[in-house]
């Protein structure tokens with residue numbers, strides 16, 4: 164990919180930004196410069212919002228069955244360009260090709276679900292709520308909507324929203340992460356080919372000032388956000404203060420319980436994939452591995468061995484299981500957190516802090532790290548590390564484990580590995596998390612389920628994906644209707 168200053172896509176055309184500041188996009192595996200992201204000024208957000216507003220009326224009038232014809236074309240193009248998009252994700256984010264494939268597959272699945280919008284939009288109807296009076300509820304689009312996205316799933320997360328927003332009749336602005344904007348640029352080149360009316364979809368690059376311009380702009384009716392908790396909280400409060408509809412997904416610190424009766428082979432494979440997949444940069448990565456009773460005796464050595472064996476390198480190469488983290492700053496932050504854990508008494512079982520990856524000496528690599536005996540109230544157990552670090556904690560009973568799980572400030576995901584149905588049932592029932600895995604390490608919901616999150620992991624009510632997205636991107640209108648005419652009796 165050539166080095167280039169990226170352009171915004173506004174009102175049906177690619178446009179140079181008048182940004183005065185740019186952010187470099189680098190391949191985290193090699194440090195090679197890939198592009199520069201303009202930190203677009205508020206005027207460019209305003210141009211996108213005005214273009215989307217101009218497009219809204221015609222798009223709203225387009226019947227849903229016609230709107231989804233564009234999505235069918237998009238699905239075809241995404242399939243045709245699948246490997247190109249996958250490679251782009253790996254280049255800008257560092258994750259291995261198979262993880263990028265899984266990401267794009269879920270993105271496409273959301274387009275497929277949104278193609279069902281004619282059924283998903285069906286309203287409710289009640290006849291004779293009073294004599295000769297009928298009442299019904301219809302769903303109408305809300306207008307211009309915007310999605311603000313994080314770096315870790317540059318291909319998938321915009322698709323939690325974009326296809327539903329469009330299918331429901333809204334017009335859209337996407338603000339990708341300034342660190343991983345390239346895959347969305349490719350997606351917008353495909354969106355350009357499906358012939359959507361001018362202004363229906365817009366891409367605005369940028370950083371915090373661009374985000375704030377989105378949150379403040381009066382034409383933008385709804386905002387979705389995915390990213391870290393402090394920014395999620397900021398987005399939620401600032402956009403809500405302007406009367407916008409908002410959903411904001413935040414960070415995570417996901418606990419995963421291992422009971423002594425868990426299947427060793429399955430547990431070790433799946434748990435290490437959860438902790439170290441995407442180099443731990445998944446909001447559904449397991450981070451705190453909670454050994455119940457004497458499970459640690461069996462499982463800690465097995466997990467440590469699997470961590471040591473993980474093949475780390477450039478995600479573009481075959482056979483690699485873990486790529487780099489996103490930036491040098493992220494790498495040194497993670498190294499610092501490991502050091503803080505050691506200082507608080509954790510035992511470093513596998514130390515992945517300073518690896519040398521032949522051929523990738525400039526990349527931002529860590530190897531898997533495993534720490535045992537982590538203090539539940541300490542830095543390692545409480546902080547979202549967002550890197551390939553496994554913290555092992557020990558508790559006596561499943562009740563103690565649930566107390567630990569539910570004392571955490573986040574609530575994105577909680578998992579249990581066991582062969583006991585009763586223990587699994589108790590866990591599912593009591594764990595305070597929006598996504599629960601039972602013998603599953605990354606409990607990522609299919610596109611027809613909402614991507615939930617509780618506590619500090621989510622601000623709002625309705626989530627992305629499936630029926631929640633349909634509800635979020637529509638407003639309900641209830642009509643009470645009377646027609647006064649007396650007909651002759653038919654029977």
Ligand code: NAD
Pocket residue numbers: 311312313314315316338339340341369370371372374375389390391392394395397412413414415445446547549575614616620
């Ligand atoms: P981030 O919060 O740094 O950035 C997310 C977006 O917010 C970006 O588009 C960025 O430009 C913008 N932004 C950053 N700082 C801002 C500020 N001060 N004011 C306004 N806008 C700002 O997040 P990230 O590092 O890109 O992504 C990683 C985080 O996202 C992790 O915390 C991870 O857990 C979380 N995440 C959560 C989910 C979920 O579903 N809950 C999914 C993926 C990622």
